[in-house]
Amino acid sequence: MIKPDIPQLDPMRLQVRKHALLNEISSKPSRRWWRFSVPATVLVAAVAVTLVLWTPTNQDAYASWTAEPRAPGDLAPVLADCGKRLDQDDADRGVNGPDWPAPREVSVVDWRGDMTMVLYTGPQSASLCMRTPTGVAMSGSGNVKGREPLGDRLFADFAPQLGMTDVNTGSSVQFLTGRVSPKVGKVVIGTEDGLEVTATTDNGWVVAWWPSLGKPKYVRLYDEAGGVLQTAPIPVRVR
Amino acid sequence: MTDEELWRQVRTGDDAAFGQLFERHAQAVFAYCLRRTGAWTVAEDLMSVVFMETWRKRKSVTVDGSQDWSLLPWLYGVALGVTRNHQRSRTRYKAALGKVPLPDPDGDHADDVARRVDAETQTRAVIAELEKLPAGDREVLEMSAWSDLSQAQIAQVLGIPVGTVKSRLARAQRTVRGALVEEAL
The missing domain is CATH 1.10.10.10 (Winged helix-like DNA-binding domain superfamily/Winged helix DNA-binding domain)
Incomplete structure (x- = not known):
């Protein structure tokens, strides 16, 4: 056995380390966290998505889009790629990146056309990972001190919604994320330009995207049996 | 309380439960770090880094339901990673480690040294x-x-x-x- 005698840390020293650790993990985030979180997030997401989806060799990135999600594929490579981006967010935390821990819970995965979206959620934040055959983009938001309960509501979307247009190709895309009651079996988003998009729901979360800048106009909610529960105008926003 | 019970509380953000797990496993992690690095003060810092990393990634650690589940294998895994890259690990947590009070020089007796x-x-x-x-x-x-x-x-x-x-x-x-x-x- 390779066991040179290793003295233990002095108990007092151990307590010093323990208290320093607990102070560190319970310390409050700086005010800077509040000030820059949303603008920086939106900016980063816009740049990244443009790079990934509208490169000159990828002008028909949305040709394969469908109003209904497609059958799920192999999730492992998607999570591997998205995980690297979250790791990078954590590595850059408070310096070049957001000042909150990258969320790690996979709440819902949307398979649609060439793009797979994974919504990660955590107690203070949410990150939407968008993966296409040409790359990965990430849009995150944080600063939520305790998420507002959905309460009796059947559906609530998140602000800000993310939408953008590429000036070279004119291609546009709009994303929606939100929360949904367990009573709801299916969510259809109607847009200002006449699309009806069946969102993906799981674990009380909902995500969808569509290839236009048409804002979401209404949501139609169905129960598991296919009966309409409610049709409501959007936005119905929460934190 | 078992590791499993404490860890379930940690995953909800309970730092007191995390403190209990620290007391339970810190010596083992410290000894492993010291044996990997051969430097006492480095090992002390890396022990703290291991627990900070574990807290940061607490949502990734799931209890598999096995009998006598222990956090220790996970801690050793993190310790292996941070000792592999210990300079980078310490740099990353430089600000936090800088807040740890230095040992009292009066208490640093010759025998201990x-x-x-x-x-x-x-x-x-x-x-x-x-x-x-x-x-x-x-x-x-x-x-x-x-x-x-x-x-x-x-x-x-x-x-x-x-x-x-x-x-x-x-x-x-x-x-x-x-x-x-x-x-x-």
């Missing part, structure tokens, strides 16, 4: 021999000799099959057995 120096000297002699091994063999041997983990747990920590643990361990033991007799046995 000698104890540390002896430990460092012995450990470095062993490390010098182990560095002759391929990295994979070395990590298996270290984990086997310096932790109470089973071969199955070591396989889990290192992300390799149990058969590979066994073959690497046998090869490493054949290589170092003679060399380490004087320094470590």
